[in-house]
Every structure is written in structure tokens, then in C-alpha cells.
Amino acid sequence: MSATTDAIAHLADLGDSASLGVRLPDGRDALLVRVHGRVSAFENRCPHQGVPLEAEPDRFLEAGGELIQCAMHGALFLPEGGECVFGPCQGEHLRQISVSVDEGGGIHLAGE
Ligand code: FES
Numbered sequence: 001m002s003a004t005t006d007a008i009a010h011l012a013d014l015g016d017s018a019s020l021g022v023r024l025p026d027g028r029d030a031l032l033v034r035v036h037g038r039v040s041a042f043e044n045r046c047p048h049q050g051v052p053l054e055a056e057p058d059r060f061l062e063a064g065g066e067l068i069q070c071a072m073h074g075a076l077f078l079p080e081g082g083e084c085v086f087g088p089c090q091g092e093h094l095r096q097i098s099v100s101v102d103e104g105g106g107i108h109l110a111g112e
Contacts (some may be wrong), residue, residue: 001034002036005051007107008024008030008109009104009106009107010021011039011105011107013032014034017066018035018061018065019033019034019059019060019061021044021054021058024062025109026041029045030043030044031044031060033068035079039099039107040079041052041096041097041107042068042081042096042097043094045095046070046089047084047093048072048084048088048092049072049076049090051070053072054071055071065090066079067079073087074086075088075090077094082095082096098111
């Protein structure tokens with residue numbers, strides 16, 4: 001990672017809902033979540049039917065704030081690794097995107 005790489009988002013963007021939808025530089029739609037202080041990112045595409053997960057903008061976590069939820073049929077995914085632990089695609093995974101957070105709170109694609 002380079003500190004000069006543009007951030008895709010900032011920790012401050014992960015507000016009360018602790019989740020955020022972003023468009024990556026390559027055009028993919030992604031989601032960012034912060035659970036127990038750890039930021040993770042995934043492509044915004046449910047492995048069940050290939051649709052975006054959110055029903056409302058930037059709302060990707062279930063009410064407890066611990067699991068990622070697909071609004072379409074209620075699948076629940078672990079924020080570590082993206083495994084579906086409940087729902088029609090149980091055992092499948094969201095596609096994870098490696099990110100890192102710099103000292104200033106900027107969230108960057110890892111490997112850049
Ligand atoms: S499309 Fe996500 S659970 Fe069915």
C-alpha cells in the first residue's frame with residue numbers, strides 16, 4: 001500500500017450504521033463494514049442471486065450490528081471472511097476485498 005493512494009472511504013464515513021456502500025475505481029460496487037473496530041470490505045453482490053445486498057443506502061448490517069445481511073432473503077454473513085451462516089446461500093461467501101486503514105483513518109485497497 002502507498003500512503004499516497006487515494007482512499008476509497010474514511011473511517012468517519014462509517015457512521016452510526018457502521019456500514020457504507022462505495023464504488024471502487026474499477027467500477028465494482030462494494031460494501032464496507034466496521035464490526036468490533038475492524039473494517040472489512042466485500043463486493044456488493046449476494047452469492048444467492050447476485051443482487052446488491054442493501055434495501056436502503058449504506059445499510060448492510062443486521063439490527064445487532066454484528067453480521068452482514070442481505071435484504072432480499074435475509075442471508076447473514078460473517079464480517080470476517082464473508083461466509084454465509086444463515087439463509088439460502090449458507091456456506092457460500094461474499095467476495096472479500098482486502099483493505100487497510102492508514103493513520104489518518106483513510107481506507108485503502110490493499111496492495112496499492
Ligand atoms: S439474494 Fe441475497 S439472500 Fe437471496
